[in-house]
Amino acid sequence: MINKTILKYIDEKKKYSKTHTKSLRILILCNPCHGFGDIVFAMKLNAYIKQWYGSTVHIGTTTPDNFLKLGADKKDIIPLEVIKIEQCRRFGNVTPQKPIKNYDLIFVAPLPMDNKISQGDITKLTPFANKNNTFFFSEYNDKLDKGFDFNTGIGSRRDGIFLTEVIKTKTNPFAKLGKYALAYLAEGIPNSQFCFLNFLELLTTKYKYKTFSVVAPSWISSIKDEQFFSRIHAHYSKIILHTKDEKIILLDEGENEIHIRCDILPLANKKMLSLMQNSVGDLLLTGDQSVTDALSCCVNKNIFYQIAPWKENFGKNLATYLPNKFLIKKRLSCGTTKAVSYKSNYKAFIRQWDFRTRGKPKLDAVMAYAVDEKQH
Structure with a gap:
């Protein structure tokens, strides 16, 4: 949750260098809802965090095979087990193969549009989660009144979209x-x-x-x-x-x-x-x-x-x-x-509408807050 301290850090444009943020351990939770879009969203956030902060990042998901199909590193993936349906599951209804512990921040990214924000679901999945270390990312242009910490998308009060640097290859593989x-x-x-x-x-x-x-x-x-x-x-x-x-x-x-x-x-x-x-x-x-x-x-x-x-x-x-x-x-x-x-x-x-300029100051503040909490 974006608390008062984080809001203060946003106003101050507070951020730490990789020297400080590289010690952080981040868990991204992604239970995709049909297709590969949610998976790509989580993988882009993963890449941002590693590039900007040098932190250790793992992705907890009910669809590990689909992440691997899109090029995710197997060692970064934490499989979450479900009884029947893999897609669109609430996190309160899934179980990690091994206990999840020792993460400084949890990013639910993205939360499917049909799901409601529930801190209780995340705490049920991993008891170390709390409102000060758990943050919810919307799908692009989900409703603003749902209470997301990061409202991704375009338009008024949005944090932008996950653009990336793309280098033109010298040869055309197609x-x-x-x-x-x-x-x-x-x-x-x-x-x-x-x-x-x-x-x-x-x-x-x-x-x-x-x-x-x-x-x-x-x-x-x-x-x-x-x-x-x-x-x-x-x-x-x-x-x-x-x-x-x-x-x-x-x-x-x-x-x-x-x-x-x-x-x-x-x-x-x-x-x-x-x-x-x-x-x-x-x-x-x-x-x-x-x-x-x-x-x-x-x-x-x-x-x-x-x-x-x-x-x-x-x-x-x-x-x-x-x-x-x-x-x-x-x-x-x-x-x-x-x-x-x-x-x-x-x-x-x-x-x-680039998240790297619109949304990054907020993410910088969240990371700074986590560094300060870790040092106390």
């Missing part, structure tokens, strides 16, 4: 794909198939390559209806679907080929960033962290966003502050032929 676009969207969101098709229609209207690829999630491979792709037939008359097991020709009526590549995702975060960097100038993404990654790596690419019902507030604020007029309405947010000539530049947005 060069064999030729010219390609990335469509990273979720199946469980209403009208997801038509979201994908709207983006395809934009791509095929805008990019006139003899051979073109679209990298998409594996669930897209279930769409094998030729009629579904009829709107792109005028531009690409040969449609080839790739899965991890086979290659299926859906349409073969000409020379211009479009390949729907459902055999590549998911990828570890660094590879995903490289995939974004080397793609064409339009991206379709879902989830907070995918959008944040795109902003980190690709400030001049047009970002289209599959808006989930529970992320409408984040979508509206993106539309306002990026700005991107096509994100205002769901029927346009996945892509539209009206955006063929659209050009983006998000440099001003990044300067304004």
